[in-house]
Amino acid sequence: MDFDLNQRETAFRDDLRGWLTRELPDPWRSPHPKEPWTDATRDLARRWQARLAEGRYLAMDWPASYHGREATLGERIVLQQELMAARAPRILGHVGLDLVGPALIAHGTLSQQARHLEPIRTGFELWCQGFSEPGAGSDLGGLRTRAVLEGDHWVVNGQKVWTSIAEVADFCFLLARTDVDVRKHAGISALIVDMRTPGITVRPLHQLTGEAEFNEVFFENVRVPRENLVGAEGAGWKIAMGILSHERGPMWAFMFHGYMREDLRQLTALVRQRGLADDPLIRQRLAEGWIGVELMRLLGTRSLTAEGRGEQLGPRTSLEKLFGSELSQSVRTLAMDVLGPDALLAIDEPRAPWEGRWQRFHLFSRADTIMGGTSEIQRQVIAQQVLGLPRG
Numbered sequence: 001m002d003f004d005l006n007q008r009e010t011a012f013r014d015d016l017r018g019w020l021t022r023e024l025p026d027p028w029r030s031p032h033p034k035e036p037w038t039d040a041t042r043d044l045a046r047r048w049q050a051r052l053a054e055g056r057y058l059a060m061d062w063p064a065s066y067h068g069r070e071a072t073l074g075e076r077i078v079l080q081q082e083l084m085a086a087r088a089p090r091i092l093g094h095v096g097l098d099l100v101g102p103a104l105i106a107h108g109t110l111s112q113q114a115r116h117l118e119p120i121r122t123g124f125e126l127w128c129q130g131f132s133e134p135g136a137g138s139d140l141g142g143l144r145t146r147a148v149l150e151g152d153h154w155v156v157n158g159q160k161v162w163t164s165i166a167e168v169a170d171f172c173f174l175l176a177r178t179d180v181d182v183r184k185h186a187g188i189s190a191l192i193v194d195m196r197t198p199g200i201t202v203r204p205l206h207q208l209t210g211e212a213e214f215n216e217v218f219f220e221n222v223r224v225p226r227e228n229l230v231g232a233e234g235a236g237w238k239i240a241m242g243i244l245s246h247e248r249g250p251m252w253a254f255m256f257h258g259y260m261r262e263d264l265r266q267l268t269a270l271v272r273q274r275g276l277a278d279d280p281l282i283r284q285r286l287a288e289g290w291i292g293v294e295l296m297r298l299l300g301t302r303s304l305t306a307e308g309r310g311e312q313l314g315p316r317t318s319l320e321k322l323f324g325s326e327l328s329q330s331v332r333t334l335a336m337d338v339l340g341p342d343a344l345l346a347i348d349e350p351r352a353p354w355e356g357r358w359q360r361f362h363l364f365s366r367a368d369t370i371m372g373g374t375s376e377i378q379r380q381v382i383a384q385q386v387l388g389l390p391r392g
């Protein structure tokens with residue numbers, strides 16, 4: 001495994017550090033790399049994204065013709081780590097930047113690229129990902145939202161669910177069934193849908209944390225221009241699999257490592273503060289957390305090295321997803337045990353330790369083993385596709 005930054009990555013990191021010192025004002029720095037979205041944090045995130053775009057620190061892997069830097073994966077990971085270390089605001093336009101942008105570059109028409117890539121890059125337009133449906137999450141291929149071609153328009157009817165940031169998104173990257181007479185995966189197409197089109201209703205879903213970060217989205221006779229089809233008709237499944245592979249892999253592993261390391265630092269201080277540093281069971285669980293976070297970094301480094309050698313990561317990224325999400329839950333559960341009755345103090349309670357973040361992170365960590373593919377599905381992928389075990 002390659003543990004050290006190469007010359008290009010070191011030069012990039014040094015430039016970036018200088019830029020961050022100049023361009024990231026102290027009041028913009030965030031108490032934690034994963035602060036919840038509120039009107040205020042969203043507004044700041046938009047301003048920050050515009051500033052990053054000016055410095056060409058967003059969409060760094062895009063071609064130079066679209067203001068990217070054609071950056072390597074290593075450079076993008078350096079960027080992510082330095083942003084977290086500097087406590088920069090979270091990126092709000094992640095779906096557009098990391099998922100939709102690369103899909104449009106790979107499969108979109110020139111006019112789709114010309115229309116959408118720049119507003120995605122600057123954060124001027126936000127996107128949501130309309131894939132999951134009631135009854136089609138793990139089994140995404142079973143999705144039932146229909147798009148029927150009528151003249152120059154696709155007419156869309158159906159429902160999506162768990163659609164993150166749909167309430168503020170300008171566009172949706174939608175998967176819909178355009179052909180019911182072929183194999184189920186072959187009948188799915190990808191469409192660009194303007195969220196202001198008549199017939200779209202967005203209904204927020206309230207989570208355990210009290211926030212509403214995702215939504216149900218209803219489509220009733222929504223007319224989408226024919227030219228908004230991305231790639232060929234029926235190519236939606238292949239495009240979606242490309243998008244979903246970005247949701248795991250080394251970028252994800254290093255991001256998770258960054259969040260978890262920050263939590264463990266805070267948790268170690270809390271354990272000391274509460275006089276529990278000599279409790280052998282707490283010490284053991286804390287040590288397991290630190291070992292886990294280091295393993296996360298090693299898994300990420302291994303994937304990064306493999307990708308640098310041109311190897312296809314494929315199903316191996318399921319290991320990182322499974323391990324990281326379960327680590328997140330065990331560390332956050334330990335925090336609850338250390339806090340005891342104080343764990344009940346919610347984010348808006350003035351006396352809540354760490355301003356209620358522990359409780360919020362614990363409650364939100366339930367989602368970690370669901371989003372981007374559940375733990376059961378990751379275990380199946382590892383068993384069948386990595387270890388080559390027979391289907392159960």
Ligand SMILES: Cc1cc2nc3c(=O)[nH]c(=O)nc-3n(C[C@H](O)[C@H](O)[C@H](O)COP(=O)(O)OP(=O)(O)OC[C@H]3O[C@@H](n4cnc5c(N)ncnc54)[C@H](O)[C@@H]3O)c2cc1C
Pocket residue numbers: 128129130131132133135136137138139161162163164165214367368370371372373374375376377380
């Ligand atoms: C925080 C968060 C954000 C999200 N954001 C988005 C978004 O922006 N856009 C979007 O499209 N989706 C989004 N999702 C949805 C996410 O992709 C789905 O929740 C996920 O794919 C699981 O699908 P499901 O919820 O329908 O569960 P189901 O697939 O119904 O699964 C229910 C349970 O059954 C188990 N199960 C299912 N099939 C099998 C099987 N074959 N073998 C064994 N066990 C099985 C699962 O592991 C799970 O425990 C988000 C989810 C979360 C939690």
